[in-house]
Amino acid sequence: MKDTVTAYLRTWNTTDAAARTELLTRHWAPEASYTDPLAEAVGHDAIGATIGAVHEQFPGFVFTPVGEPDTHHRQIRFQWGLGPEGSEPVIIGFDVLVTDDQGRIATVLGFLDKVPG
Known part of the structure; x- marks a missing residue:
């Protein structure tokens, strides 16, 4: 399931629309x-557009894992950070991914834990 988190973050970090x-x-x-x-x-299409909008709002920022994922059944819970590459995250969030029977990401429920004022 850690591979799913890696693929998820890779998707969010990809700035090229075709690659995304x-x-x-x-x-x-x-x-x-x-x-x-x-x-x-x-x-x-809608998820790709959402990711693209985040890149426009936070150019040069990257998503990184914070801690280790917690998994059971087809669910993964993990924290992530968003900030300039090589720096402490400015934003920290918490996502729950649910995969389908083929192991693809089917549902994402996201929460924001730390947002600058």
Whole structure:
């Protein structure tokens, strides 16, 4: 399941739209949903657009894992950080991923733990 978190973060860190679409196709279910306090998206196109908007808002920032994922059944819970590469994260969040029967990301429920004022 750690590979799923790696693929998830790789998708979020990919700035090239075509490469991001390839990652979404490979690792995310076609009807995948993403929900956090700031966004709601369903399907590869909408999720890709959401990721693109984050890159526009935070250019040069990268997502990194914070700690180790906790998993059971088809669910993964983990913390992530967002900030300039090589620096402490400015934003820290907490996501729960649920995979489908093929191991693709089907549902993402996101929370923000630390947001600058």
